[in-house]
Amino acid sequence: MQTKDISHLLDFVVDRLEVGIFAVDVEMRIVLWNHFMASHSGKHSEDLLGKNLFEAFPELPNEWLKKKINNVFILKNYAFTSWEQRPYIFQFQHNRPITGGVDTMQQSCTFLPVKNTQDEVEYVCITLFDFTDTAIFQQQLNRVIEALKIEKAEQLQLSKTLEEAQNQLMQSEKMSSIGQLAAGVAHEINNPIGYVYSNLGTLEKYVQDVFGMIDLYEQAESAITDEATRVRIKEAREKLDMEFLKEDLRALMNESKDGITRVKKIVQNLKNFSRVDAFDEWCFSNLHQGLDSTLNIVNNEIKYKADLIKEYGDIPEVECLSSQLNQVFMNLLVNSAHAIEERGTITIRTGMREKEVWVEVADTGKGIAPEHIKKIFDPFFTTKPIGKGTGLGLSLSYGIVQKHHGRIEVQSEVGKGATFRVWLPVRKPQGKQA
Amino acid sequence: MLTKDQRDALQEIANIGMGQAGEVIARVLNEFVTLSIPRVLILKPNLIAPALQRIVNSEAVSAVRQAFHGNLRGEALVLFGAQRCNDLAGLMGYEEKIDHATEMEILLDISNILVGACLGGIAKQVNADIGFSAPSLMADHVPVNEILKISDVSWECALLLEVNFKLEKLSFACHLIILMPENELKTFAGKIDRFMEAF
Numbered sequence: 001m002q003t004k005d006i007s008h009l010l011d012f013v014v015d016r017l018e019v020g021i022f023a024v025d026v027e028m029r030i031v032l033w034n035h036f037m038a039s040h041s042g043k044h045s046e047d048l049l050g051k052n053l054f055e056a057f058p059e060l061p062n063e064w065l066k067k068k069i070n071n072v073f074i075l076k077n078y079a080f081t082s083w084e085q086r087p088y089i090f091q092f093q094h095n096r097p098i099t100g101g102v103d104t105m106q107q108s109c110t111f112l113p114v115k116n117t118q119d120e121v122e123y124v125c126i127t128l129f130d131f132t133d134t135a136i137f138q139q140q141l142n143r144v145i146e147a148l149k150i151e152k153a154e155q156l157q158l159s160k161t162l163e164e165a166q167n168q169l170m171q172s173e174k175m176s177s178i179g180q181l182a183a184g185v186a187h188e189i190n191n192p193i194g195y196v197y198s199n200l201g202t203l204e205k206y207v208q209d210v211f212g213m214i215d216l217y218e219q220a221e222s223a224i225t226d227e228a229t230r231v232r233i234k235e236a237r238e239k240l241d242m243e244f245l246k247e248d249l250r251a252l253m254n255e256s257k258d259g260i261t262r263v264k265k266i267v268q269n270l271k272n273f274s275r276v277d278a279f280d281e282w283c284f285s286n287l288h289q290g291l292d293s294t295l296n297i298v299n300n301e302i303k304y305k306a307d308l309i310k311e312y313g314d315i316p317e318v319e320c321l322s323s324q325l326n327q328v329f330m331n332l333l334v335n336s337a338h339a340i341e342e343r344g345t346i347t348i349r350t351g352m353r354e355k356e357v358w359v360e361v362a363d364t365g366k367g368i369a370p371e372h373i374k375k376i377f378d379p380f381f382t383t384k385p386i387g388k389g390t391g392l393g394l395s396l397s398y399g400i401v402q403k404h405h406g407r408i409e410v411q412s413e414v415g416k417g418a419t420f421r422v423w424l425p426v427r428k429p430q431g432k433q434a
Numbered sequence: 435m436l437t438k439d440q441r442d443a444l445q446e447i448a449n450i451g452m453g454q455a456g457e458v459i460a461r462v463l464n465e466f467v468t469l470s471i472p473r474v475l476i477l478k479p480n481l482i483a484p485a486l487q488r489i490v491n492s493e494a495v496s497a498v499r500q501a502f503h504g505n506l507r508g509e510a511l512v513l514f515g516a517q518r519c520n521d522l523a524g525l526m527g528y529e530e531k532i533d534h535a536t537e538m539e540i541l542l543d544i545s546n547i548l549v550g551a552c553l554g555g556i557a558k559q560v561n562a563d564i565g566f567s568a569p570s571l572m573a574d575h576v577p578v579n580e581i582l583k584i585s586d587v588s589w590e591c592a593l594l595l596e597v598n599f600k601l602e603k604l605s606f607a608c609h610l611i612i613l614m615p616e617n618e619l620k621t622f623a624g625k626i627d628r629f630m631e632a633f
Contacts, residue, residue, distance in 0.1 A: 068526075077550030078566050080568040082539075085538045
């Protein structure tokens with residue numbers, strides 16, 4: 001092939017290649033403008049050759065592009081731009097007039113130093129590659145990745161919720177087993193307590209009888225004629241300190257009876273609390289009784305922190321799962337006691353409105369911060385120090401009250417205290433699953 | 435790998451190359467630039483990452499990678515520490531607001547200039563003809579030990595050439611690292627020999 005032919009071939013390839021090719025000299029005059037550039041810009045080679053690039057295309061990023069081209073002249077080295085950082089240099093229409101997808105042809109460019117024989121850069125030739133397809137593909141890919149990310153986050157949230165539910169279930173199961181255990185223990189203790197209590201009664205009577213007998217003997221002492229026997233009896237009585245013994249025996253009996261009575265009461269409270277007789281069964285119960293037995297159980301938590309005020313209203317018996325409601329009352333009372341830092345007051349009120357009764361536990365503690373109010377029924381939410389609260393009490397209470405088709409209302413002012421009011425329908429709504 | 439003479443010669447070649455590079459970069463940026471004396475190391479793969487950690491004394495780095503090919507083949511890395519190069523925007527003719535994409539474009543451009551000038555300087559000394567691929571972003575603000583995960587490589591050791599680059603006025607600094615695998619090093623050693631013979 002002759003040089004002339006090769007030159008013609010090169011000219012043709014440069015002109016017709018599906019790549020934008022153009023070149024400028026050091027004055028930024030256009031010296032080459034191929035067909036790709038012409039057809040996309042609408043400006044033809046014959047009109048542009050010799051013209052300043054920036055005068056012909058004033059919309060180009062003037063300062064930056066001038067600097068970029070100049071650097072190639074100075075550095076005698078390639079420079080590049082990528083569509084990822086700079087989507088385009090020339091605002092050309094993309095090659096997707098039908099299918100669309102992007103606004104402008106996405107371009108990656110190479111700036112090539114064209115050197116003469118003296119190794120000086122005479123021109124900078126810029127090739128412009130159409131990356132629109134890649135860009136669209138990338139866009140789709142990013143969308144898919146974004147969707148996957150969202151899905152993953154949702155799944156994470158879901159498994160977290162599941163875990164919470166499971167934990168709550170476990171906790172409530174634990175509570176119910178504790179209740180059953182307590183009921184069992186109460187039942188077992190009740191029998192021996194029963195006969196110890198009744199034996200004590202008999203014992204007291206026997207002791208009284210024996211002392212009466214001894215009194216009679218003492219009165220008859222003077223009738224003993226044998227001097228030696230009289231002295232022996234006197235010495236024995238003084239040695240035993242009979243007077244103190246009589247006195248103390250009575251005191252001991254009374255204390256024992258008192259102690260046994262207290263044990264009986266505690267057992268009764270435990271039974272009431274766990275309702276051993278009707279475990280988890282709906283029946284009409286006296287809420288005041290439930291409150292009182294709960295109070296007896298948590299008394300130790302409260303008595304050093306707060307003075308208790310009861311303002312019981314006139315309320316009917318409520319159809320409920322009383323052992324579970326007692327758990328709710330216990331939670332509210334213990335929370336109130338924990339909220340009081342020095343010493344305060346806990347007020348328990350009850351009342352009724354239409355077909356609903358309410359039980360209110362109000363304290364003069366430190367209150368609940370507004371940002372926490374929304375979260376207090378969330379499982380594991382707690383502001384108590386580690387080891388003091390599980391963050392499950394209120395969430396469980398909430399669940400129990402929901403089961404009763406009731407609701408819990410909270411009012412609180414930071415520094416003043418908090419009031420929890422549990423509303424319960426007197427009768428369980430019919431046809432609704434508990 | 436390289437004889438002592440070859441190593442000395444390479445150091446010399448690198449010194450001259452960097453000198454020329456510094457001059458041309460200064461002309462491009464219109465700022466006074468400092469290039470450190472290049473440090474030449476030959477390292478086993480597992481020592482590359484620790485070397486990078488030593489070079490960039492920063493927790494998170496951004497990195498640009500650019501390949502060179504022709505008579506010499508290898509890859510160049512440019513590592514940027516915590517400080518970003520937004521201050522250079524003005525020198526590079528940016529007028530618009532600097533968003534993340536622009537910031538990345540500046541990283542790429544600065545890297546291209548450094549790699550081109552420094553490698554060009556070296557190639558010229560040994561009469562090698564090299565071309566460059568477009569630079570690509572390798573890491574954007576990631577821990578330095580994560581940028582180069584060399585797990586399965588076919589080479590046993592590589593040449594690492596380190597140059598630190600500083601712009602006094604803008605308190606900007608970055609690190610250029612040229613890496614060439616073992617087998618390419620043999621070609622390079624031949625070029626170095628010819629360079630020595632010329633004296």
